[in-house]
Structure formats: structure tokens, C-alpha cells
Amino acid sequence: xxxxxxxxxxxxxxxxxxxxxxxxxxxxxxxxxxxxxxxxxxxxxxxxxxxxxxxxxxxxxxxxxxxxxxxxxxxxxxxxxxxxxxxxxxxxxxxxxxxxxxxxxxxxxxxxxxxxxxxxxxxxxxxxxxxxxxxxxxxxxxxxxxxxxxxxxxxxxxxxxxxxxxxxxxxxxxxxxxxxxxxxxxxxxxxxxxxxxxxxxxxxxxxxxxxxxxxxxxxxxxxxxxxxxxxxxxxxxxxxxxxxxxxxxxxxxxxxxxxxxxxxxxxxxxxxxxxxxxxxxxxxxxxxxx
Numbered sequence: 189x190x191x192x193x194x195x196x197x198x199x200x201x202x203x204x205x206x207x208x209x210x211x212x213x214x215x216x217x218x219x220x221x222x223x224x225x226x227x228x229x230x231x232x233x234x235x236x237x238x239x240x241x242x243x244x245x246x247x248x249x250x251x252x253x254x255x256x257x258x259x260x261x262x263x264x265x266x267x268x269x270x271x272x273x274x275x276x277x278x279x280x281x282x283x284x285x286x287x288x289x290x291x292x293x294x295x296x297x298x299x300x301x302x303x304x305x306x307x308x309x310x311x312x313x314x315x316x317x318x319x320x321x322x323x324x325x326x327x328x329x330x331x332x333x334x335x336x337x338x339x340x341x342x343x344x345x346x347x348x349x350x351x352x353x354x355x356x357x358x359x360x361x362x363x364x365x366x367x368x369x370x371x372x373x374x375x376x377x378x379x380x381x382x383x384x385x386x387x388x389x390x391x392x393x394x395x396x397x398x399x400x401x402x403x404x405x406x407x408x409x410x411x412x413x414x415x416x417x418x419x420x421x422x423x424x425x426x427x428x429x430x431x432x433x434x435x436x437x438x439x440x441x442x443x444x445x446x447x448x449x450x451x452x453x454x455x456x457x458x459x460x461x462x463x464x465x466x467x468x469x470x471x472x473x474x475x476x477x478x
Contacts, residue, residue: 191448193334195361195401196225196271197432199421199440201409202237206250209235210258214265220441221269226295226334229274231407231421232342232367233288234258236278238407241313241414248319251280254291259299267297272332274339276365278319279304288320288341290365295333303328305341306350313371313415316343329357335448338400342366345391345404349472355398356461360448362394364404369417372410384418395424399455401431401446408437427454 198216203209213234220228232238235258239247252258258277266273272295279289279302288305304323308316327350329338338359344350345364354362368387370380388404395402401423408419423431423444432444455461471477 191335193361193446193448194224194226195403195423195444195446196220196223196228197403197405197421197423197434197440197442197444198228198230199405199408199419199434199442200231200234201407201417201439202411206235210261214261216441217262217265217271217273218269220443221265221271223441223443225271225443227272227274227332227337227361227363229363229403229405230276230365231405232276232365233278234276234365237411238367238415238417240316240319241412243315243318248280248286251278251286253281254279254289254302255299259291259293263293263297263299266293266295270295270333272334272337274337274363274365276341281321285321286319287323288316289323290339290341290363292330292332292337292339294330300330300332301328303339303341305344307343307347309343327353327357329354329359335360338362340364342368345387345394348390348394348397351394351398351400351402355394355400359400360451361401361403361446362398364391364402366404366406366421367417368406369415372414372416380418384420388420388422391422392424392428392430395426396428396458397460399426399451399458399460401426401448401451403444408435408439426451427458 306323310317338354434440
């Protein structure tokens with residue numbers, strides 16, 4: 189018997205200010221819900237630009253509490269449209285303590301809880317350690333009306349441990365809100381292609397190794413003439429089959445139907461979880477094996 193769930197992707201470009209970004213996102217959430225989406229995922233830090241390209245104290249002014257302004261707006265929409273929302277926020281936990289966070293809202297408007305980004309990068313134009321305290325809630329799954337989901341954020345997507353643990357906790361779909369792109373001064377098309385392919389390949393691998401659906405939602409557009417976000421949001425099935433992908437340079441919403449019974453089928457025929465040697469993996473807890 190099929191267990192069909194429809195995932196909604198909302199891939200947007202930054203409008204230039206928070207208020208218009210909230211309004212546009214709310215409109216697109218309603219639109220993709222009207223097209224049949226049941227679980228809708230937004231891009232990383234949906235309401236602001238990707239401000240981590242610089243270290244500026246002014247950017248802390250954009251933080252918000254949970255519950256707070258965004259959860260108030262989108263809880264109403266979730267209840268109205270009976271959809272689950274994956275809402276990525278710049279969380280102000282208290283004075284001087286901020287996280288890169290996802291709030292998960294169930295289809296009745298209830299705030300189910302939060303996930304705080306565990307892996308925090310620090311690279312040129314991605315100075316996230318300046319802003320974000322590493323997550324302290326651990327890896328999380330949420331039993332929503334339509335499916336049990338796991339939520340991870342951007343840099344988390346490069347770590348097989350994060351995907352594995354979340355899958356072992358019962359996640360049927362892994363969601364990765366993302367803000368990733370090229371530096372605008374990187375003109376070598378082969379370098380661009382290899383970076384994007386690596387990003388997609390690692391997450392496709394999570395779907396295969398864990399027998400789960402994987403959905404990544406990226407932003408698009410050029411911000412501050414410094415970063416060009418490459419879009420290409422996607423959904424992969426539990427054995428790495430591409431279900432859907434968006435464009436590289438356009439705003440886009442998309443509904444993707446997923447049959448969750450595929451998880452049992454592929455895990456039975458490719459029993460990676462059965463054959464794990466949990467007695468032999470102690471060294472994974474070491475930083476490096478000399």
C-alpha cells in the first residue's frame with residue numbers, strides 16, 4: 189500500500205529587505221500548498237540575505253526568537269493550508285547567543301520543535317563561526333502529520349555521520365535547507381561544475397546509504413555582487429533516483445510526490461543497515477587515527 193507524501197520546494201532570491209522577503213515567501217508557500225504540497229521546505233535563513241560573507245555586528249539585529257515573528261506568521265499558514273513547514277531562521281536565543289536554526293511547524297500550526305545547525309563552517313565569504321553557536325540539541329527527527337522527517341542545514345550535508353544518525357532515529361525524509369553558491373569572481377566553469385556536482389553527489393549518497401528520501405532547497409541569485417547562489421534544489425529517492433530538480437538561476441516552486449513504501453523495499457533489497465558492524469566503529473569517535 190502506497191504512502192504517498194508530496195514535498196514542496198520553495199527556491200527564492202533575496203528581495204532586498206526582510207518584510208518583502210517574508211511576504212513573498214508566505215505567498216509562495218500558499219501557492220505550493222495549493223498545488224498539493226504537504227511538507228514544504230524553505231531555503232536556509234529564508235528572510236534575510238546570506239550576510240555571512242562579512243563579519244558585521246549589525247547583522248545580529250536580524251535575529252529573531254523562537255517562537256517569534258516568523259513562527260507566528262507561518263503557523264497561521266500551516267494551519268490554514270494543513271501543511272508541515274520547515275522554517276529556517278537566524279535564531280536569537282538570548283543576548284549574545286545566536287543559532288542557525290530550523291523551526292518545524294506541523295499541519296495544525298503547532299510548533300513541534302527546533303533543530304540547531306551542528307556543523308558551522310568558516311571559509312572566505314562564509315564566516316558563519318562569527319555568527320552561529322554550534323547546535324546543542326543534537327540531531328533531531330519530528331513526527332509530523334504526513335511523515336517522520338529529519339532536519340539538517342547546509343554544511344551538515346557534507347557529513348555522512350549526521351545523515352546516518354538522523355536516519356537511524358527514524359527519519360523517512362532528510363531535509364537540507366541550504367545557501368550555497370560560487371564566488372562571482374570564480375570564472376572557471378570546470379571548477380564551478382565540480383563544486384556543484386560534489387554538493388549533489390554527497391547528498392545523493394546519503395539517500396543510497398540510508399535508504400531515505402533526501403531534499404535540499406537552495407537559494408538563487410547574486411547577492412552583494414559577491415556570491416552567486418546556484419539553485420538546483422532537488423529530491424532524491426531512497427536508492428539515489430532523482431525525483432525532481434529546479435533550475436540554476438530562477439525562482440521556482442515545485443511539488444514532488446514521494447512513495448514512502450520505497451524505503452522498506454530498498455532497505456530490504458540493499459540491507460546496509462542490517463550489515464553494519466556497530467561493534468567495529470569505535471574509532472569514528474576519534475578526530476584522527478594515528
